[in-house]
Amino acid sequence: MSNCNHNHSSHTHGANCGHQGIVHQGHVDYLHDGHLHHMVGNKVEEHSLPVDANNPSSCTSGHACKSHDSTHKHGPDCGHQAVPHGDHVDYLVDGHLHHPHNGHCDNHGKVQLA
Numbered sequence: 001m002s003n004c005n006h007n008h009s010s011h012t013h014g015a016n017c018g019h020q021g022i023v024h025q026g027h028v029d030y031l032h033d034g035h036l037h038h039m040v041g042n043k044v045e046e047h048s049l050p051v052d053a054n055n056p057s058s059c060t061s062g063h064a065c066k067s068h069d070s071t072h073k074h075g076p077d078c079g080h081q082a083v084p085h086g087d088h089v090d091y092l093v094d095g096h097l098h099h100p101h102n103g104h105c106d107n108h109g110k111v112q113l114a
């Protein structure tokens with residue numbers, strides 16, 4: 001289900017390309033419009049962070065977090081970057097993943113920023 005049609009003819013992700021890098025299983029991917037892009041030569045692969053012990057997809061029923069106030073609603077223009085995680089989308093908040101769920105945020109664990 002790769003429906004990514006970003007044009008990379010004029011952009012190659014790399015150090016200081018302007019996109020946030022995330023360490024993923026020994027390589028670096030780049031957050032690009034809510035997708036996790038990995039460069040292979042000059043081709044782009046879509047990656048998604050795996051659901052595992054470090055990044056569980058479970059409900060933490062009310063993650064006590066001071067990174068944004070409790071009325072904040074994550075969305076396309078909320079100011080946080082969307083991150084694909086398993087089969088859903090989370091938001092990157094201070095180095096960890098927030099998943100909006102029933103009016104609260106689940107904490108889906110830390111990511112390693114590159």
Ligand SMILES: [Zn+2]
Nearest residue numbers: 012013017019
């Ligand atoms: Zn880039």
Ligand SMILES: [Zn+2]
Nearest residue numbers: 006032037044
């Ligand atoms: Zn990209």
Ligand SMILES: [Zn+2]
Nearest residue numbers: 024029038047
């Ligand atoms: Zn990757």
Ligand SMILES: [Zn+2]
Nearest residue numbers: 059061101106
């Ligand atoms: Zn929840």
Ligand SMILES: [Zn+2]
Nearest residue numbers: 063065067093
């Ligand atoms: Zn948090």
Ligand SMILES: [Zn+2]
Nearest residue numbers: 073074078080
């Ligand atoms: Zn947000």
Ligand SMILES: [Zn+2]
Nearest residue numbers: 085090099108
């Ligand atoms: Zn998640």
